[in-house]
Amino acid sequence: MSTQPEVSMDDVPDADQVIQDCLNLDHPKSFFLYAGAGSGKTHSLVEAVKNLKNRERQRLTFEGRQIAIITYTNAASEEISRRLEHDPLVIVSTIHAFSWRMIQGFNDDIREWLRVKLTKDIGELDERLGKAQRQNKTFLANQASRDSKARRLDSLGEITTFTYSPTGENRGRQALNHSEVIQMAAEFIQQTPLLNVMADLHPVLLIDESQDTYGPLMDAFLRAQSLIPDRFCLGLLGDTMQRIYTDGKVRLEDAIPRDWAVPEKRVNRRCPTRVVDLINVIRAGGDRHQQTPKPGAIEGTVRMFCTQQAPGQGFELEEDIAQRMAAITGDAQWAAGKDGRKTLILEHKMAGRRMGFEGVFTPLSRVEHLRTGLLDGTLPILKLFFERLAPILQAAKTNDFSLMEAVRLQSPLLDPKSMKEAPDQLALLKKAGDASESLCELFNDNDPLIGDVAHVLHQTGLLDLPDRLVAALRLGATTDDPPETSDRDALETHAYQVLLGRPFSEMAAFAGYTEGLSPFDTHQGVKGLEFPRVMVILNDEEAGGFLFSYDKLLGIKPASDSDIKNQREGKDDSLARTRRLLYVTCSRAEESLAIVVYTAQPEIAKQRVTEAGWLKPEEIDLL
Template structure:
């Protein structure tokens, strides 16, 4: 069906999809399913509709049996929205992926302990083998030795750790704490390897519905497939998603392909959000991937799409984008384009936002390390959170005695109940804590260019806050003598990235914190997935991004997708599909004319929609 074919009222076009999902939820014939739901298709509405159906038809049965419907979301915002739309019904257990994983393994303390014992021993043996082959006295050696010592201490504490704890929303700094990655890995491994855990999950949650399944951690997704295969006649696992909107790298590759034969695959075709012209564009963007296409509502407006290709250097980009907004206001007859707050500016790549906001060195140091990437963008990387969640708030509270005391009581070992209880003189202990605060504030106030590393050494000297393991390893390396090129090759990517990060000015953390909390003017695909805006400007700039994972120029050039091009295609799809009325695409290029020609060759845009230079 083409867009032109949608001439009669079609708002109920996908009603059969919701009916198919209801049939899958039949307790007499349960059937797991993967719902394909492209941008603006009403995925959340279908999810909530399925939950309402279960509340009406199975609510009484579930309550009698003490069972619940598990709903797994990717973000806290999505969790809260679904809880609200299901009227806070207690039989609907909505949680983020980390919370869900923790509910699976919490209390399995012996099994967690033994899993950690095996994991830590393997890590230590690997590090010892590398240390035996490496050279002593180098930074690489110091980092390995510190890492071995840290893991050995944790291994020794396992038998005295009776209960493991975890907070999905916290930094998990305690000695008995698990980190985010460990919880996901543990839950996946346990669910696949322990029949008793699968039975507990089956008996407690006969329905498990996963939102944004394309970005759900692969350990959990693989485990859910194992769980469903073992209990296919007793449970329903429902995956809601769209691989074209996959953002994170730790999801299950190829999800939705080669599904088990007993799974249903309902597909939504209608796009309720976008105007006709935007839907034509996003269909073109994705046509080389999975051939999925959408059609607009019969009442959808035509809308506007324009592409502006500008030189990447020698131009005032802020002024250029303001001029483009004025042009969009004229061609759309929508004066809201002149209001900065009424236009959603989306940056295709994080490095571009970081450069414009002033934390580009921080991102450049840490983002290339795969194990850091997701938690860095989620605002959950302990090495950075040490500064953004402790140091920065303490500095901001320097003139607020109560605020300072609140932070210190919550996080400083100098004012822990144990420290105060065992201190020979409590007043002296309080004075020591105040001196540590004063030393830090003096360092921050007196040196605007102070680095993360200088702050770290200050805190380590005073004992103001407990220091994350990765930063302790960096402290050990800093104490070692500078090495040569061979020494640098021996150092892990993680350790080199942390060392680079610590040499960066601390003030960049404020802009970073603003960005990951969603308070910046600029936003990216992560922050807006699932959201919609009347007026959208998408800004692309390979020069600002420094070729940082995404390559829009290569995408426009055609040809087969490699990893970078496929990522760029997905991100362009997500950002363009936020537009409800009009869309402006702004691309900065070394050769604007060539990019313009390539764009017309792709057939994505019409000649009158492409402007080379400012309008």
């Protein structure tokens, strides 16, 4: 069993002090802060910015400049802004919002970039179409894509101003998509004039979770810093072992210039000693960084449960394991049902099966252009049910006054414009009241279909529905497979038709999941979070896909030829990706950790894990 190395903290420079020394407007020094799991990275970022504000507030205000912080998620952005008391001297945003803020208004440059990109894409599609042997689904999709790009190319000259929303829909000829904004920013910010604009606006740019920042954009930031090192401080904060998205920069640590500061936070202030020991062994196969537990950390508990993979397997075993953990740890909360622990799964569909929203998630996830909005909650149909309908249904449980107040805030029937233009306001109020009553009647001791709810909303005008949902209502519910077409509207409408036949409780369950109110979460979605009791589910067969393989990481299956080739060439491979994911999930535990392994060879799993020194034989149960 591997043990933690003794580290003399007296020999390690204080990371927070190093960062504050780097944030010097007269003599800026860029840095890369390595901060392992639970080491207080966000605290260091906030304290460093507070210190800089206190020192340079007058100067920054006079010069009209701001400290910029880029975060990976909107939630992280809001949290950091809150800790910094929403100070206007600091602008905190996601990478998409920051990128758009930089390129917005450079309409001629955007138009030319699109002209070059679209021309190239059309040429590549023409080549594929020319080589096609028959007009199959791929041919039709390529043809539709080629025609769409050609129409867009022809219309570029008519567009005077380009638009973009980091959190909403981007429709219309003038709208840019998320990918385009990021790619343009990566190209523009390392060249004048945007290079100088960025440095003049933001003398300090701090990037949280830098290991997951889009690779070409990270290269652009590094290039920009190298061109103007005396005017621009770039601070990267993160942990390369916690890179969980495939478009992050591979081997970021190797790209850090030699003249940068490289402070390190080595104390894990979250996890108990046993968990710190485990995650040190896990990451030892990937790099040489190790952590020590905080002084006085509890011992904690880690257990692995290996079970035979079986077709149609239910999830009762996971409840049984929770009961076992309650007995092992003496912590009754393990036995308090799903809400007594945080269960981490690899794919959203696995959460859907366990929480009962698979019927809502699956049809939407099959439509490629809906996936981003589905996962981040910005899809219009989700905003309809989550943000506008949910408050009305919640208010209906209180009293009639609360209900009508919610309707006033959410319904177009009672918006100021409708009330002002109404010849009879009392009649309009009655219409809204009748609409609310019709809606509430659906839920009286009942779990209505999503289609029934949508029909009432549309028929009464209580809420406006997205166009494609209205089209689906006209066509009616279906259980048919998706149509063989590349038409985006047709695919989206079909997905909504499938939704119409599902119980509304599935939509409500999905709402709770997306809002983080669920006892389940994905391996990728919990970075930065922490929970007293964590159950990690490793199930390659249920997850599907090919990017990750716990069977390979645990030594149950051998590495593929492709993995070996990528390792030899210094590229990412499925073992490295899976190692990082397991590190992230295990390091969420504050007290105890249960790892559940579904595999065809549970005995081999136990043997390999024991031989690798991850766990002791007595910490692994075969079920």
